[in-house]
Amino acid sequence: MTMQDVAAHAGVSRALVSIVFREAPGAAAATRERVLQAARELDYQPDSRASRLGRARTRTRSLGVVFGVGHDFHGDVLDGIYAAAGPADYEVLLSGVTRQRTERVAVRALLAERCEALLLLGSDLAPRELARLAAAVPVVSLLRPVRAAGVDVVRTHDAKGLAQAVGYVADLGHTRIAHLDGGGVAGGAERRRGFRDAMRRLGSRGAATMLPGGLTEVEGATAAEAFLALPEPRPTAVAAFNDRCALGFIDVVRRHGLRVPQDVSVVGFDDIEQAGYGHLSLTTIRQDVERLGQAAIERVAARLDAGDPEVREVVIEPRLVPRGSTAPPRR
């Protein structure tokens, strides 16, 4: 079943069928409908391999996205990307990172598809490797602020997010505030900086504690052990690297008899779906996935459609979502 079959069935040329399916100008409305009808009758769908290959001489309008398969927040961002890619007439090609399949392999697969640009979600690649990629094809690092030659960055204002978290709990009356940091993962350094600066601004009204956290619940749990081992008086509020880390933390401190939020307030980051669940109700810093996706596509379009040679960093504002895991400290 090819275009030729549809063309024969509709009594037009192959080229016309192509025009209709590409929604290109140059077909009369009636003919267009006749072609679509023929396609429907034959249950025809264009071959996207051939389509992309055929487009190779001009523009492919396809972009590769690398993401972590089990990573819930990446799913949210992907939604944002899909939502923005369609209207900009870009096709999205996915390549997943799993335990077995490294980011490097995922990227190779996309390059083999000759996609026009690369969006990397929370990339782990070394800056020099990113720069090497960027020399071949526009690269947007999503969620990870990286300084690499030619690499655009689209991210949430991580530092401001942590400032919001600190500001919020400080306004509730907390003074001893801890940060479960992200270590070396995407965004970790920025959030740490945001936390430190915000605490500094609190001056004598704030006492900061840093605890090593990370991407997942297990690091949050480990951080909780460290938290519980702190000398009294312990911090009364905690800003975690992200929601999963916050959830792991909460889980463990509760197990040790601390109540959240009465004994310790916790703020997450991302606003993954779980954070909104009634039984968890995690106060968090929401990343705006729609705008992240939109901005990433805009960056690609600027490079490819508008020919913008500039490397840019687009920073999206986060927003605090108050929920049940925060409260004024007990006196």
Add this chain to the structure above:
Amino acid sequence: MTMQDVAAHAGVSRALVSIVFREAPGAAAATRERVLQAARELDYQPDSRASRLGRARTRTRSLGVVFGVGHDFHGDVLDGIYAAAGPADYEVLLSGVTRQRTERVAVRALLAERCEALLLLGSDLAPRELARLAAAVPVVSLLRPVRAAGVDVVRTHDAKGLAQAVGYVADLGHTRIAHLDGGGVAGGAERRRGFRDAMRRLGSRGAATMLPGGLTEVEGATAAEAFLALPEPRPTAVAAFNDRCALGFIDVVRRHGLRVPQDVSVVGFDDIEQAGYGHLSLTTIRQDVERLGQAAIERVAARLDAGDPEVREVVIEPRLVPRGSTAPPRR
């Protein structure tokens, strides 16, 4: 950068370069190395669009996999699929389901790539729709036991898994046992049945309670509320539909002052990474993702390579992984 460039650089024909990259017989070892060297020097990588299109006359050897993007367990299964696909010389094409992107859309995209077979992870499609797909291309339903014409099924023995869970807690001395069921989701009915049968086998030593659960923590949390509202004496052990559901359940009952495992034992299903985390330490029924992936690929190969016309259901044995969320009941 095309094969032609590499051919010219290595001083051979385009066809020979193709032979080398396909690892097809017909090239001398020395020539092979010369070609690869030329490719390395030019930083050449074959165009997989063109490659798949060129193969269209014979066999594509590509298979499409539909999975849920934020679904951690799907990531594990994907790893199993990747691991098995490589040796069987199949290329894996991914298509993710997100909140915005339905399974139907994901499938369409794969069909447009003209993949030779479809692997659906925990598919939500109606049997008649699956049957329609299966009429066009071999379809393997992974994780979901579905009765649809022409659709192969590869899954864990869900019923046995729940029997293992029930048997394990019964051996610990529990008699009042609850199941947080999965409702209508993939595997839900089987696990429910396994639970019921296992309880029936316990005879007078068992009293079963059914509570509605589901795929994620939030359903587990809701089930926990229902659990807490049960008249005393409540069940002392709970077999959840899956790990996430179990985790949501545990979270809520702990909040209400119950201890796990002292007051209530909990068994999950899947063995996602989180289940093994020290702070959670969830006893669970492990699905063997390596074998699931292997079996799925074997089914595809049987259909496509061996021409097996038979529809089959491959059922993989689950295995109980005892951890810290289970203990004998208090007397």
Add this chain to the structure above:
DNA sequence: TCGAGCGACTAGAGCGCTCTAGTATCGACA
């Protein structure tokens, strides 16, 4: 010495599209 057989390599016709450079038709306008 000859041809069969084999291994190494190449020519060239696809694969199913896209898209440029046309042709045909027709209405408008001078």
Add this chain to the structure above:
DNA sequence: TGTCGATACTAGAGCGCTCTAGTCGCTCGA
């Protein structure tokens, strides 16, 4: 009436591979 400009449509040359059907030496056995 002739011509101009649209609009509607088509021919055909790619896109970068794959793979069949060869060709071209070489060795080897008779």
